[in-house]
Amino acid sequence: MVDVNELFLFVLVVEAGSFNKAASIAGISTPALSKKISKLEKELSVQLLYRTTRKLSLSEAGETLYKHAKNINQQVNEAIGAVSNFSDKISGEIKLSVPTISGELLLAEIVAEFCQQHPDISVNIRLENEFADLVTEGLDLAIRTGNLENSTLIAKPLIVSHWIVCCSPDYIEQHGMPKKIDALLTHNCLAYTGQAKGSHDWRFEQNGQEQSIRISGNFATNNAQALRKAALAGYGIAYVPRCGVYEDLQNGKLIALLTDYKPRSLGVYAVYSYTRHLPTKIRLLIEHIKQGYQNKAEYF
Template identity: 45%
Template sequence: MQTTKNLLLFYHLIETGSFCKAAEHIGLTKSVVSKRITGLEKALGVQLIYRTTRKLTLTEAGEVFYHHAREVYNAVQNANDAMSGLGESLTGSIRLTVPTISGALILPEAIAAFSEKYPDIHIEMDLDNRFVDLVQEGFDLAIRTGAMPDSSFIARQLVEARWVICGAPSYLAKHGTPLDTEQLGSHNCLGYSYQETGANAWLVNDKFGTHTIHVHGNFTTNNASALRGAALHGQGLVYVPKILVSQDLAQGALIEVLPTYVAKSLGIYAVYPYTKQQPTKVKLFIEHLYYYYQRHQDQFK
């Protein structure tokens, strides 16, 4: 097991490109750096670099070792940044934009717990189903669901959210429980219009494989709470994220149907612009959200 100092020494040697520059950067003599690298190679039993008067070249083993040395360097830097950030005054505000379905569920609990820890940080949450431009509109981060196509942003997955098909006991008693996806055609399937596939497109996995089926019903809405309410009142079946109805399912107010046929599961992400020096308060908030969602992931799966 090589010491962290030797890994960092090797990292700086390759980054600077010479023994002299590495020695100057670390504050050692050139001879000490050379001896330590030689000792490192002997301890590992492999040659890490080819030495010439002009340059240093990594061997195949050296490439692998440098990759790990760089990871150690980044880990040390991140730890130092985190510790220095704790000395900052954790005040000011964090602006986030959130779809209405996320803003009405577990997120308020997470924010309340964060505010208990950091009462001087003001959280401004904007509920909006449109695709907000974070940089243009001055948001620190967004909570988003599904694929993240824009590579100019960083996406931290908070949890994986499974969807369910469910209905009220009164509805199922009157209309029967569907036993396969083909029987959904005779049911009143309520539509949730805030999804890319459309309000009446349900993703299933049946004898035809994973595919989208088109259902029909007498109610469509872009508001998840209204859709849940309609289901609770026995109006029809809904296809929604489990987190929306987890308590209803646990209490028997709604009953899940066709669980083995459901194919929809989407990641929930904290998305933020790429910045080299992200404010400590935003880092802490994202980490808090991650661990909070992970602790409650049974409500999502």
Template identity: 40%
Template sequence: MIKADDIFLFVQVVDEGSFSKVADKLEMTNSVVSKRISRLEQEINVQLFYRTTRKLTLTDAGRALYGKARLAKQALQDAQDTVTGYGDAVRGKIKVTVPVVSAHILLSASIADFCKLYPDVEVELFVSNRMVDIIDDGYDLAIRTADLEDSSLIARRLIDSHWVVCASPSYLENHGTPVHPSELKDHQCLIYKYEGVGPDNWQFQLNGEDCYIQVCGRFHANSLESIKQASLNGFGISYLPKILIHEELAQGKLLSLLSDYSTKRLGIYAVYPRSRQPDKKLNLLVEHLREAFLNRKGHFY
């Protein structure tokens, strides 16, 4: 007879990536975890993992079971969280994905502070600019800097991130200072390429209307930090979030350009699935992060 606990253990093994990690968390031995997974495989008469000494890889059957079993496990967790929400205790696990810049500048420290405030809360933080599928990948919360269009997700705006066209004093001394967006065609522009493609069309406002100016340059990167470093090195003009270059602007290492025309604004949102009722701990975390952003709003705009 298939046991629900074995199915949920299987989900946890997939999420953690190894028997040993699950064994440590559940205070079991590796052999007990392995035996229970083997028992599940025998009950359903399929192999769920390809096992090697280095890693576990899901079989096709394993992937199919994981997709359904994870949703069932999440539904059970939602039910438990709902009941927990009526009490005073704040406990449980929150799986969060956040973008790189926000993580390094603010979110990692803020989430660590949150864990100090609530010692019974466990946070699993995934830092990446990759646009993960929140539902399929099992995330409770995503922080996203983007123009959101997905109506299947609920989004709460935390703050707006303003972007700044900038260059180093040395670049401007050697190549001149553009005073109109149309002059960018004569300059070396540093282009942020997100997942292989990117905005070589920069957003401005001309005559009261938003428009896009195509730029070009010899330096492309999928990292905003790399674009920033190339700017500091005097290699070209970049279009970057103000939060990323706030200190450099204040110190004069980078100079703001075309401020009368620059209109790029991206909202930073807390996003979670529409099907998931946010529980007490999730609401507290979102509010904690919103306050962290607002406490530094001068760095964003």
């Protein structure tokens, strides 16, 4: 019988790209990890990995095994989670990193509610847009938007965040309303730099074709609330996550522009480090946060 733990470790080695990195994530020594993989190869009577001093590569058998085993960690965590409600009460501290927009909009309240429901749990929440290193910074969980480059992390989808181009009625009255994305070239566009890329390259889709335009303007910031206030004051056009300006759109303080174009959309994820058994307190917090997002789905 193949040890399921060895399959976990095999997948981790493949996604980490090295034994040293995988061993660090798994919390075991590199020689111990190497022995586990060698044992798995012996049990299966095939070579899974080609090892050189510079890199690892998969054999044909290794590629086949990885294809079938890469989701095993998630499946086992879900199976354990399905019965963990029967365990004793949870306790301890959770260190959490969240993006500023979601943190200010709903996550602070959602997390505080979770703490009230579980009085033996304390949550230390950090609001930041930079993707923190969960392992080195000792974080249990992060909420992040966009593509995740680190494949050794587990990402659970929460919701899809849609963006919107908007400005105040006063701005339109003074400068007119752009009907095509090319018209943005003649407008003062406010850049949101609190994203990994694309702050000055606004991307859209129309009739299945992707379009983008390089905008310019006299104001840029990495703070979504500062950008919102600049747009509300009539200083220019903003391209921001809809959740951050939803109420302003509803009450008419901001107006949606270029509605014939499909704006960008990004997935929102709960992200945590590889673990053989996801702690119950983390699983429950993820479920609570996901429900909180769903309760305000119209904002997104």
